[in-house]
Amino acid sequence: MSEAMPMERETELPIEQMPNLRLFYRKRGRAKYISHLDITRCMQRSLKRAGLPVWYTQGFNPHMYMTFALPLALGYESDYECMDLRFTHLMDFEEIQSRLNAALPRDIQVWKVDFQKEKPLAITQADYRLTVYPQDPERFRQEFSAFCEQPEILTQKRTKKGMKTVDLKPEFTLLGHQTEGERCILTLRTTAGQKNFNPTLLTDAFWAASGQTGYVQVLRTAVYAGEKLFE
Amino acid sequence: MDQKTALEQLILSVQKPGRYVGGEPGSIVKDKNEVSLRFAFCFPDTYEIGMSHLGMKILYGLLNAQPDIWCERVFAPWVDMEEKMRAQGMKLYGLESFDPLDEFDIIGFTLQYELSFTNILNMLDLGGIPVYSKDRPGLKNLVIAGGPCCCNPEPIADFVDLFQLGEGEEMLPEICRCYQDAKERGLSKEEFLLKACQIGGVYVPAFYDVEYFPDGRVKSITPNRPGVPAVVEKRIIQDLSTAYYPKNFVVPFIDTVHDRAILELMRGCIRGCRFCQAGFLYRPLREKSAEVLCRQGKDLCQSTGYEEISLSSLSSSDYSEIEPLLDQLYDYTQENHINLALPSLRIDNFSEELLDKIKAVRRSGLTFAPEAGTQRLRDVINKNITEEDIFTSCRLAFEGGYSAVKLYFMPGLPTETMYDCEQIIDLAQQVVGLYHRCPGRNKDRGVNVTVSVSTFVPKPQTPFQWFGQDTLDQIVEKQLHMKDCITSKKISFKYHASKTSVLEAVFARGDRRLCDVVYNAWKKGCYFDSWDEHFYFDRWEQALQEAGLTVWFYANRHRELDEIFPWSHLSYGVSEAFLKREWEKAQKAQTTPNCRQQCAGCGANRLLARKEGKCVE
């Protein structure tokens, strides 16, 4: 999966020249109940358990240097999570991945280790797969796709300054919709990054407008920087 | 929607879902078809509190180290979760398997504080298990309990099949083996319990009859089956260095009260503070060697990835190898980016070098527990701390840039007068004055002295077990008076809800007649009693009244020296003669030297197999 690292352990660079590494991981199953803040701590401890040479910031209160690209809401799953960090010396990427995976909880697993290519600021969009459990899947599918066709989708959004009316229409494209037994599967591409969009905002707007109800599971499947995958 | 999705939706609709999902690193999942005993280790409080508890970590690791036993964790769900579970008919489950509680062979509770008793009933009920022992005729769903409150478990004797007195590392596996054997041979619950009560430390309450005098005092406690011991003696571990200690902890995802690696320096305490139940329950002192501690500390940090390690014991300064231990641990923790959390230590005889190292370690705020405001009263309780000790340490701390001090006191101690209470505030006032006279103080910041008071609760197996607690009126009067005595804005006064202390006192020295009170109060909606927002004293008063019992009888009444206590058949190694001696000395404000200075002959040394019964060198 990941390209082999040509550098050996001995070739230690001064820390300011050490490249940032990017870890791509999945957050599935029981890991969906872990909040973003708790994921940070879980990652720190897993890195420590794996005995990897993570770089600590200097100064009065040294801590592991790590940043996360696009924080995921509690309750969502994701196949495309990114975390950036720096090592004190470089190691083989495969080895990082296998050692860390052995130390991580079963439901959080790294699938690629690479150098950081784009800055997190480059993120523009993300893909989500929504599994909806409506009262009537076929009726939901038809009404929901029609709902998304409207020229404007106004809804109330809670902000720091109280409730605000926003238009959801420019924030997403409905890429697909199909029913599978009692469920309905939706695929969405949304704006992400600087301007973030939680897909359940859209389903909530639909429930409010239609009077229907249902349970929604969210899985993030990809993150983009412009036209390309974010790497 | 399938079962799994329904559960997921439910969990995501409550606060802190992470409490209810398990799956943490270090948690142990086995195949239920490969084990012959399924054990549910239940902590009768929230996940965050239970997961901070060392005893649970030890026993979880110990039981799961047996290939044929699977031990899971169960905590009390918070009220929002419970409500949804009840609405959907979902049973309380083990966090590892998600299987309902009534599928487990043994349901084991740990009794850390009296106010968690009602949570036991609520958890059993939520797990689909009848709360009264008599309504559980079979061997399956055996309910057992361990922990410090077993020193007087009578208020819950009707609900629990078997109590474990003392330390569990040897006793609990013995109970499990006995159970597995009984299960295999198809023995009845009664047959199993008769065998189990032969195991040292095991107390089966149903095997004892209690008779009362017309005024409610206990007349006699007698075994009602042949072969049942008249007195049950607690179990101890002989050698802490060779005893089992987990190499790994379950590392929670969510924030818990104490989320770090813990090293247990020793059990027992040499001090003999007369109010302190733990000081008597865990006698005699047994230390773990520094070498073993260092190894266990490294193992734990490596397997958990924790960024902090703390030392646990009743009085860490008394640990005889504290200096070599800190010296070694300090180097290891520094190299590995681990914070070494130091307890408040008496540091007078440390080397310069170690002092310098320790200074570099960030320390939590400055706290002292003088417990009483006057030297006389501190002598009554045998608390070996003088005003001079406090002032010296405060001066050092102020010079070092500290400006906040927390002082803990315990109003309501035997022989206390209003003067003693006034002196609590006076002591705080003197600390404020000391700060202002301290040339090296941090001049940018004002001093803050917090006075935190919690009402004394007389506890069984201590020299104060004969003493009646202050009445609610007296407690409130003292608190208000102390508040009135404060003239400085630099002093903040914190006091604990007094009614919970009263209920704690009722349970602490209660008898079996309280079982129905516990049941009825629970039925009236009392549980999570240790949570102020969830405490309904009026419901408890009502339940007591309905049973014809009073708070006064249990909490406030002074007991005669020859009274038979509800726990007279339970021995913690410390002799009643010694406790009486200490009680008499207390009333004359006479102190007793600590165990290292001179053995006071408490009797706990009888429990030791080694050293010809000598507790300390």
Ligand code: SF4
């Ligand atoms: S027997 Fe003596 S040394 Fe041992 S705990 Fe009792 S008083 Fe202390």
